[in-house]
Amino acid sequence: MRPFSTVIAFSAVALHATNTHAIPPQAVFISSAADSYSGIPDVKDAVNPICIPFYGLRDAIMGGLFQGRCNLNAKAAIRISFHDAGPFSLASQAAGLPNSGADGSIIVYPEELTRDLNNGLQTIAGLLAPLPDQFNVSPGDVVHLAGTLGLLACPGGPSTTVFVGRPPPRNIAPDGFLPNSAHSIEFLTARFADMGFSEREMVTLVGVHSIGKQMFIDPTKINATFDTTPDVLDTRFYTETRDGKVTPHTILLDSDVGFATQPPTAKHWESFIGNQTLWAIDYAAAHEKLSVLGLDPETVAGLIDCSEILPLPIDITKLLVPGPVEGGEEPMVDPVKLEAVTRRYRSIWLA
Ligand SMILES: *[C@@H]1O[C@H](CO)[C@@H](O)[C@H](O)[C@H]1NC(C)=O
Numbered sequence: 269m270r271p272f273s274t275v276i277a278f279s280a281v282a283l284h285a286t287n288t289h290a291i292p293p294q295a296v297f298i299s300s301a302a303d304s305y306s307g308i309p310d311v312k313d314a315v316n317p318i319c320i321p322f323y324g325l326r327d328a329i330m331g332g333l334f335q336g337r338c339n340l341n342a343k344a345a346i347r348i349s350f351h352d353a354g355p356f357s358l359a360s361q362a363a364g365l366p367n368s369g370a371d372g373s374i375i376v377y378p379e380e381l382t383r384d385l386n387n388g389l390q391t392i393a394g395l396l397a398p399l400p401d402q403f404n405v406s407p408g409d410v411v412h413l414a415g416t417l418g419l420l421a422c423p424g425g426p427s428t429t430v431f432v433g434r435p436p437p438r439n440i441a442p443d444g445f446l447p448n449s450a451h452s453i454e455f456l457t458a459r460f461a462d463m464g465f466s467e468r469e470m471v472t473l474v475g476v477h478s479i480g481k482q483m484f485i486d487p488t489k490i491n492a493t494f495d496t497t498p499d500v501l502d503t504r505f506y507t508e509t510r511d512g513k514v515t516p517h518t519i520l521l522d523s524d525v526g527f528a529t530q531p532p533t534a535k536h537w538e539s540f541i542g543n544q545t546l547w548a549i550d551y552a553a554a555h556e557k558l559s560v561l562g563l564d565p566e567t568v569a570g571l572i573d574c575s576e577i578l579p580l581p582i583d584i585t586k587l588l589v590p591g592p593v594e595g596g597e598e599p600m601v602d603p604v605k606l607e608a609v610t611r612r613y614r615s616i617w618l619a
């Protein structure tokens with residue numbers, strides 16, 4: 269494996285082993301090829317033939333929709349992957365009731381997009397909706413690949429396993445199950461448990477608020493973000509929420525403040541502060557679980573791992589410079605270094 273100067277894969281072996289196949293062997297010997305190495309696997313080096321259509325789908329999403337960056341579509345893709353799977357309920361499953369899961373129903377049934385909690389997802393849903401037919405893959409595979417690619421478009425986001433082969437959704441997701449920031453910590457903990465997530469996994473998953481913004485919760489602060497670095501998927505969100513830091517352009521969600529300060533969840537919250545590597549590893553595992561939530565065990569057993577299509581994640585811990593000393597700020601991502609890494613490792617998708 270080639271050494272990567274500024275970009276490394278988190279848990280490269282566990283999560284991402286197939287990616288090394290995509291490096292053309294001659295790159296090791298021809299220095300100009302080595303210099304232009306982008307960390308983006310090419311379909312001509314595909315390992316599993318089943319994964320071939322997913323290279324084109326990857327480029328349609330990462331290039332066509334995200335332009336290789338943490339833009340609004342990339343952020344919305346992460347959000348829609350949660351809103352697709354999140355209404356899943358173990359209790360409904362036990363009772364044999366209609367259920368939700370990581371099935372892509374949110375881009376199949378327009379009615380889901382009329383629900384208040386899904387407000388703002390209409391654009392990304394409309395952009396993803398034609399892709400299943402275009403690439404002859406299932407809606408669930410499109411939504412959950414988009415979520416995984418959104419994480420990789422946002423610097424700091426980890427690589428997660430790409431599973432493909434989800435069947436079409438069986439039904440519209442039942443209404444009323446998606447958790448929201450107005451719920452109490454007790455309610456949210458129970459709702460996440462009913463999805464199959466632990467308290468720690470819940471606290472881990474909300475870390476993506478780091479790149480989020482609000483449009484509908486506080487109408488006086490439209491576009492306010494949840495931390496001061498909304499284009500980087502960093503753990504500053506955990507720090508600022510715990511510290512109660514609010515600026516004219518940021519807001520804190522009651523639920524996040526509750527997680528950060530109440531005993532059952534505060535210890536998990538605290539563990540991520542200043543520990544990007546820990547969060548990225550934990551988040552990748554929780555997101556992977558989300559990406560197959562509610563699928564039948566036989567379906568999950570039959571899914572194919574197409575992680576070979578993924579580019580390298582951008583490790584922001586290699587791009588830090590000291591923050592302003594006044595106020596004891598944490599280190600910041602150097603925008604110049606970040607741009608250089610983005611140009612190299614997201615090259616083919618940039619506008
Ligand atoms: C919010 O952000 C969007 C996208 O950048 C922009 O088009 C819109 O004008 C902003 N709205 C407000 C109220 O700032």
Ligand SMILES: *[C@@H]1O[C@H](CO)[C@@H](O)[C@H](O)[C@H]1NC(C)=O
Pocket residue numbers: 542543546
């Ligand atoms: C991050 O967390 C891991 C696991 O708890 C720990 O081993 C490591 O020292 C932490 N790193 C930092 C920078 O705190």
